[in-house]
Amino acid sequence: MPDTPHRHPARRTVLAGALALAGTGALSAWSTAPATAAALRAYDEQYRPQVHFSPAKNWMNDPNGLIHHNGTYHLFFQYNPSGATWGNMSWGHATSPDLVHWEEQPVAIPHDDEEMVFSGSAVFDRDNTSGLGAAANPPLVAIYTSMVKATGRQRQSLAYSIDDGATWTRYAGNPVLDIGSDNFRDPKVFWHEPTARWVMVIALSAEHRISVYTSPDLKSWTHRSDFGPSAATGGVWECPDLFELPVAGAPGRRMWVLIVNLNPGGPAGGSGGQYFTGDFDGTRFTADPHDAPRWLDHGADAYAGVTYNDAPDGRRILVTWMNNWLYGEKVPTSPWRSANGFPRELGLRATPDGGAALVQQPVAELATLRRTPALRIAGRRVRAGATRLLRDAGQTYEIEAVLRPDGARRCGLEVRTGGGHRTRIGYDSGGELYVDRTASGDVGFAAEFPAVHRAPLALTDGVLRLRLIVDRSSVEVYTGDGTVCLTDQIFPGPDATGLGTFAEEGGMHVERLTVWPLRSAW
Ligand code: FRU
Numbered sequence: 001m002p003d004t005p006h007r008h009p010a011r012r013t014v015l016a017g018a019l020a021l022a023g024t025g026a027l028s029a030w031s032t033a034p035a036t037a038a039a040l041r042a043y044d045e046q047y048r049p050q051v052h053f054s055p056a057k058n059w060m061n062d063p064n065g066l067i068h069h070n071g072t073y074h075l076f077f078q079y080n081p082s083g084a085t086w087g088n089m090s091w092g093h094a095t096s097p098d099l100v101h102w103e104e105q106p107v108a109i110p111h112d113d114e115e116m117v118f119s120g121s122a123v124f125d126r127d128n129t130s131g132l133g134a135a136a137n138p139p140l141v142a143i144y145t146s147m148v149k150a151t152g153r154q155r156q157s158l159a160y161s162i163d164d165g166a167t168w169t170r171y172a173g174n175p176v177l178d179i180g181s182d183n184f185r186d187p188k189v190f191w192h193e194p195t196a197r198w199v200m201v202i203a204l205s206a207e208h209r210i211s212v213y214t215s216p217d218l219k220s221w222t223h224r225s226d227f228g229p230s231a232a233t234g235g236v237w238e239c240p241d242l243f244e245l246p247v248a249g250a251p252g253r254r255m256w257v258l259i260v261n262l263n264p265g266g267p268a269g270g271s272g273g274q275y276f277t278g279d280f281d282g283t284r285f286t287a288d289p290h291d292a293p294r295w296l297d298h299g300a301d302a303y304a305g306v307t308y309n310d311a312p313d314g315r316r317i318l319v320t321w322m323n324n325w326l327y328g329e330k331v332p333t334s335p336w337r338s339a340n341g342f343p344r345e346l347g348l349r350a351t352p353d354g355g356a357a358l359v360q361q362p363v364a365e366l367a368t369l370r371r372t373p374a375l376r377i378a379g380r381r382v383r384a385g386a387t388r389l390l391r392d393a394g395q396t397y398e399i400e401a402v403l404r405p406d407g408a409r410r411c412g413l414e415v416r417t418g419g420g421h422r423t424r425i426g427y428d429s430g431g432e433l434y435v436d437r438t439a440s441g442d443v444g445f446a447a448e449f450p451a452v453h454r455a456p457l458a459l460t461d462g463v464l465r466l467r468l469i470v471d472r473s474s475v476e477v478y479t480g481d482g483t484v485c486l487t488d489q490i491f492p493g494p495d496a497t498g499l500g501t502f503a504e505e506g507g508m509h510v511e512r513l514t515v516w517p518l519r520s521a522w
Contacts, residue, residue, distance in 0.1 A: 043522040054339035062304035065122035120144030205236040232293035234265020249350035270326030271303035298455035327446030359482035393499035407506030417498035441492030
């Protein structure tokens, strides 16, 4: 049986609990008391990310309803308002002016007696096509999977906001799309200008298909096509996204990207995300031929990645859930569990085969958190062995490095070292980037956690160019000009603040390296 949320062993137990608790929700409009000021200030717990969003308390999974509206980035997310494991799924909410500084808001769409509020998206219905707002005050509309508690059926429903996303009301005519399936979820909706109508991509999870639907009004939906199975099918397909981007290096050319998350079957075991490039004509997505899956991220902790609607200046910004269903409910954090990956700007770059590859970089706003560099190196040889560069680089920093393997079999950087802990970000001369978190800190909470994660990588001009974001409990690696990313959680002790280099079976040359301590975003 495929691993669907309500059949996931741990999640099934929680669902049973949620069923027993049924009877607490409201059906139409609601308001929830804001989180207390104390809870919102408590960002100093061990492992609490300083430059990533995490809720003050309780469980979070997928980012939902990502939309930029009236100068504000909204982040909704799968949230359990009353526990630190999966259950009672509702849409939590946070807002930000700049994708860096987040303010947690009251729960936006709570679960109720009948349904859990699973993943989905949000649109600005500028022309009030849905009639849920007014011409003078068009609504924001959330399209989410309504998981019927009594039966497990997954139907698509709407909620709307006429106060800029502050409060949400369920549409009285819900559900708007029900095909009788219990594996039909995570609608991503966007306005398709050439056909002047709404497009939805949604996963038929167990069949490894992404269906395309269209609608004039967000309420009535017509099935147009299916994509898949294709590439990675080692788990259920979830949380799709579809968008168009210009192709750098091919003037005037634009291509479409389909993101398909899957669980398990990811590149590092468990949850992962793949992408396809191709064409979309308003009804059907056609993928460029590719033999192997193309991964959004080669680490273990970048799942459910989807992008913002209506981001300014044509930006395409991806946010992931920085966790993995393999062990997500066991990570040793409290009273919160799970953070998001740092928001990424996506682009496409032309490839020699006439296609394109996805390129990703942390959003430029990251630079606003940089302090004065704690270290700058230009030209230093590293002999075989491990060398400490900084005794105290802190717990949260960014690194840009250009490293030249000089005979070393394996070489690279060691971050968050101390007290026997270290995380290695290295290059293997066999042609791989890797992150070794086997000795990264607390690794004992799940057998699958301590591991080495790898990505194929060809060096350009013989050098490894790394960009790293290191936080209290994560490492994000960008290399290969943005074509290769690797995100891993780590749980080192608070004193593991050392930073170093290592080289095995040969030397390495540090051509350039800069370390910027990052200011806390809280
Ligand atoms: C992905 C997912 C989605 C579902 C949600 C439930 O992590 O399984 O498919 O909508 O989580 O919380």
